[in-house]
Amino acid sequence: MNTASVQLPAWINYGVIPLLNLALAFFFSGLVVWAIGESPVEALRLLLIGALGRGEGIGFTLFYATSFIFTGLSVAVAIHAGLFNIGSEGQAYLGGLGAALVALSFDRYVPWYVTMPFAVIGAALFGAACAAIPAWLQAKRGSHIVITTIMFNFITSSLMNYLLVRVLIVPGKMAPETRTFLEGGQLPKLDWLISMFGGRLGAAPLNFSFLIALVMCFLVWVLIWRTKLGYEMRTLGISPTAASYAGIPYAKIVMIAMLISGGLAGMMALNPVMGASARLQIEFVGGAGFVGIAVSLMGRNHPVGIILAALLFGILYQGGAELSFDMPSITRDMIVVIQGLVILFAGALEYMLRPAIVRLYQQISGK
Amino acid sequence: MSLDLPKEIEPAIELVGIDKKFGAVHANKNINLTVAKGSIHGIIGENGAGKSTLMSILYGFYHADQGEIRISGKPIAIRDSQAAIAAGIGMVHQHFMLVENFTVLENVMLGAEGGQLLRKGVASARKELKRLEDDYGLEVDPDAVVEELPVGSQQRVEILKALYRGAEILILDEPTGVLTPAEADHLFKVLRVLRDQGKTIILITHKLREIMAITDTVSVMRRGEMVATRKTSETTVEELAELMVGRRVLLHVEKGDANPGRVLLSVRNLSVKDARGVTMVDNVSFDVRAGEIVGVAGVAGNGQSELLEAIAGIRKPASGEILIDGKPVAGIDPAGLRDLGLAHIPEDRHHMGLVLKFEEYENSILGYHRDRRYGRGAMLDLEAMRKDAEEKIAKYDIRPPNPRLKTANFSGGNQQKIVVAREIERDPNVLIIGQPTRGVDIGAIEFIHKRIIDMRDAGKAVLLVSVELDEIRSLSDRILVMFAGKVVGEKTGDAGEQTLGLMMAGIAA
Numbered sequence: 001m002n003t004a005s006v007q008l009p010a011w012i013n014y015g016v017i018p019l020l021n022l023a024l025a026f027f028f029s030g031l032v033v034w035a036i037g038e039s040p041v042e043a044l045r046l047l048l049i050g051a052l053g054r055g056e057g058i059g060f061t062l063f064y065a066t067s068f069i070f071t072g073l074s075v076a077v078a079i080h081a082g083l084f085n086i087g088s089e090g091q092a093y094l095g096g097l098g099a100a101l102v103a104l105s106f107d108r109y110v111p112w113y114v115t116m117p118f119a120v121i122g123a124a125l126f127g128a129a130c131a132a133i134p135a136w137l138q139a140k141r142g143s144h145i146v147i148t149t150i151m152f153n154f155i156t157s158s159l160m161n162y163l164l165v166r167v168l169i170v171p172g173k174m175a176p177e178t179r180t181f182l183e184g185g186q187l188p189k190l191d192w193l194i195s196m197f198g199g200r201l202g203a204a205p206l207n208f209s210f211l212i213a214l215v216m217c218f219l220v221w222v223l224i225w226r227t228k229l230g231y232e233m234r235t236l237g238i239s240p241t242a243a244s245y246a247g248i249p250y251a252k253i254v255m256i257a258m259l260i261s262g263g264l265a266g267m268m269a270l271n272p273v274m275g276a277s278a279r280l281q282i283e284f285v286g287g288a289g290f291v292g293i294a295v296s297l298m299g300r301n302h303p304v305g306i307i308l309a310a311l312l313f314g315i316l317y318q319g320g321a322e323l324s325f326d327m328p329s330i331t332r333d334m335i336v337v338i339q340g341l342v343i344l345f346a347g348a349l350e351y352m353l354r355p356a357i358v359r360l361y362q363q364i365s366g367k
Numbered sequence: 368m369s370l371d372l373p374k375e376i377e378p379a380i381e382l383v384g385i386d387k388k389f390g391a392v393h394a395n396k397n398i399n400l401t402v403a404k405g406s407i408h409g410i411i412g413e414n415g416a417g418k419s420t421l422m423s424i425l426y427g428f429y430h431a432d433q434g435e436i437r438i439s440g441k442p443i444a445i446r447d448s449q450a451a452i453a454a455g456i457g458m459v460h461q462h463f464m465l466v467e468n469f470t471v472l473e474n475v476m477l478g479a480e481g482g483q484l485l486r487k488g489v490a491s492a493r494k495e496l497k498r499l500e501d502d503y504g505l506e507v508d509p510d511a512v513v514e515e516l517p518v519g520s521q522q523r524v525e526i527l528k529a530l531y532r533g534a535e536i537l538i539l540d541e542p543t544g545v546l547t548p549a550e551a552d553h554l555f556k557v558l559r560v561l562r563d564q565g566k567t568i569i570l571i572t573h574k575l576r577e578i579m580a581i582t583d584t585v586s587v588m589r590r591g592e593m594v595a596t597r598k599t600s601e602t603t604v605e606e607l608a609e610l611m612v613g614r615r616v617l618l619h620v621e622k623g624d625a626n627p628g629r630v631l632l633s634v635r636n637l638s639v640k641d642a643r644g645v646t647m648v649d650n651v652s653f654d655v656r657a658g659e660i661v662g663v664a665g666v667a668g669n670g671q672s673e674l675l676e677a678i679a680g681i682r683k684p685a686s687g688e689i690l691i692d693g694k695p696v697a698g699i700d701p702a703g704l705r706d707l708g709l710a711h712i713p714e715d716r717h718h719m720g721l722v723l724k725f726e727e728y729e730n731s732i733l734g735y736h737r738d739r740r741y742g743r744g745a746m747l748d749l750e751a752m753r754k755d756a757e758e759k760i761a762k763y764d765i766r767p768p769n770p771r772l773k774t775a776n777f778s779g780g781n782q783q784k785i786v787v788a789r790e791i792e793r794d795p796n797v798l799i800i801g802q803p804t805r806g807v808d809i810g811a812i813e814f815i816h817k818r819i820i821d822m823r824d825a826g827k828a829v830l831l832v833s834v835e836l837d838e839i840r841s842l843s844d845r846i847l848v849m850f851a852g853k854v855v856g857e858k859t860g861d862a863g864e865q866t867l868g869l870m871m872a873g874i875a876a
Contacts, residue, residue, distance in 0.1 A: 235722055239722045239723075244681050245713055246702070247701030247702030
């Protein structure tokens with residue numbers, strides 16, 4: 001029976017189905033926890049308290065979510081133009097170089113709020129630069145963007161390792177990282193935001209880039225649904241033949257979409273580099289680029305969905321860390337398994353429950 | 368409304384009280400239908416009348432909410448297409464379900480390979496295929512690769528596939544949409560042989576002439592209901608058309624004499640190659656004047672599509688010139704051509720003319736979205752877009768009148784009206800049109816034809832490409848016939864069907 005063409009109301013599409021997927025993911029995670037002899041209910045409690053229980057936990061959750069919002073937006077913008085950008089990881093890594101170069105050159109002379117706009121531009125430019133070559137190859141040569149962006153992840157990784165070990169390292173130090181930025185090169189922590197809700201941020205690295213991420217969500221929404229460029233991107237993304245009929249230039253739109261996508265991924269670096277550690281460290285992206293793919297898929301490529309999905313993954317990261325601390329038999333790897341299950345059910349198996357729900361909906365609504 | 372059959376004729380299929388709703392749409396309302404064994408039964412109706420839904424229920428794609436299906440008198444539950452095949456029902460879809468780079472034999476065997484190893488299955492399949500071909504006059508080379516076969520032969524492969532699976536009842540969904548008149552004749556011959564050997568055939572179509580030419584019995588559907596069943600010999604085209612639409616229809620377009628003015632579109636020695644480098648349009652020259660409709664007749668695939676796309680700026684010509692109002696336009700992209708007063712109603716509204724996932728109002732600006740009136744600078748003005756869409760909806764009677772509805776949810780005729788409204792309301796000087804009424808119901812055809820003639824009478828140059836010879840003949844002031852990429856002849860609008868048909872087959876110039 002063909003249910004794919006049946007339209008469901010928005011509250012089912014965007015509410016019930018994701019929540020059911022999430023419930024399934026937690027159910028199977030619970031089975032895993034139960035199988036190694038721990039209480040699933042207790043584990044869930046610890047996870048949620050760890051992520052949302054105290055101001056500091058919330059601060060960490062939002063800190064992780066910030067990175068995922070940037071990379072999720074990056075993936076979503078490309079998907080709207082029909083491009084699957086797997087390279088957010090590398091683009092974010094190179095974006096870190098852009099942010100760090102601005103911070104290192106400005107931090108002595110000006111306060112943070114002067115450095116920040118330049119750092120945003122620097123991070124975006126370097127991220128975009130990393131996306132530019134795959135974009136050009138796709139636009140002009142037809143090389144598949146998935147393949148080229150994956151390869152660029154390796155290229156940027158090697159390039160950054162080289163730069164950090166040989167060029168940017170502080171002379172005489174062992175750690176492959178730049179010097180610590182002065183205050184003029186750091187993004188301030190958002191203590192006030194947490195204390196508004198009566199909590200204390202403590203050591204959590206939640207910083208100003210969270211607000212930049214929210215602004216970017218709004219700007220991406222405007223771009224995709226309110227501008228002529230966004231209209232052209234969506235047309236190309238859904239129907240390349242209709243785009244050519246309408247005179248929408250393929251190469252130009254592919255280039256622009258990928259540059260914006262790369263730029264958004266690059267901005268992710270602001271959060272860990274200028275917000276948390278105040279220096280450029282090796283492998284600072286830590287998989288956030290790949291999580292962005294899941295976040296974008298789960299969030300239906302819509303900024304509001306991306307914020308919600310990013311929060312979910314923030315909770316899993318922070319709560320998971322706390323959980324493995326409180327329940328030693330649940331190791332870091334177990335947390336990865338649980339995250340994997342969430343990605344599996346919420347992302348890859350997104351449509352698994354749909355036919356059943358369509359039938360149920362048709363029965364209840366009396367067709 | 369089952370037909371009173373003589374006692375000795377046994378029914379192959381009986382549908383009793385079939386009812387199906389999709390949300391608010393009542394696609395099939397209490398349908399009763401009896402199809403006699405060994406007959407050709409036509410089902411006719413406009414798009415959206417519920418023919419496809421009914422056949423999908425019969426073939427197990429959908430489940431009826433109520434009602435019963437009986438095969439040879441026995442009630443049967445058809446859960447999926449496997450069950451349908453097991454019950455002896457075969458379906459030939461409008462869009463072929465063939466693996467293009469497989470051979471005919473491989474396609475026929477697909478899904479019925481017989482065991483894990485192919486060899487034994489291949490040998491017996493080859494034998495069986497040979498027998499079927501001989502019995503029914505369906506000659507196709509079993510080792511030919513499907514994509515290299517002409518469309519008519521591909522369709523024969525589909526029929527063979529169904530027969531190979533033991534089909535006693537064949538359902539054909541709009542089978543002649545892609546065929547030349549000669550290929551259609553051949554198909555009809557095959558269908559008659561099949562019937563005479565005891566197979567039952569259900570033919571779904573919206574072409575009245577086919578119904579009259581081939582069926583024994585015809586049932587008419589309108590808005591989900593089976594409104595009448597007639598013996599074909601006892602009915603007329605006029606009666607059937609009226610039953611389908613629910614009112615009297617003009618089957619012929621009324622138009623006055625053309626009043627051609629200066630040349631607005633000129634094509635000079637144009638050649639176009641496809642992606643593989645094959646010449647699809649071969650040194651073609653013609654003019655279209657203001658105030659005339661020039662029709663391009665031809666069997667699908669003889670270069671008409673490439674000609675249209677080249678004029679529309681979508682495809683780069685290999686050589687030659689295109690002039691709009693005397694100005695060479697080579698190298699100008701579709702957006703630039705629109706600014707020069709060219710409008711294009713493309714052949715394929717699903718892939719070119721519309722973005723089906725867009726809401727209606729978003730499609731009503733496709734190609735014109737950079738216009739100032741849909742928003743200043745980089746921004747889109749959604750208010751203005753929706754107002755504009757509402758005006759077109761009202762003027763072109765697009766239903767349902769909801770600019771926020773997804774375009775995929777409109778019927779074929781209404782989708783086409785969205786495209787026609789968008790292109791004609793720009794008041795272009797040159798209008799190029801491909802297959803304006805493919806998959807469009809009679810009511811909408813009448814409407815679209817009137818608009819096209821209005822454009823001509825308003826002094827515009829109209830180039831019309833269609834594989835429907837009737838359409839070309841009733842609209843065109845001059846007719847060009849294309850065969851194998853060349854214009855093989857020019858006739859006046861009143862040229863006979865026979866003459867044009869021969870030219871289309873490349874036989875006479």
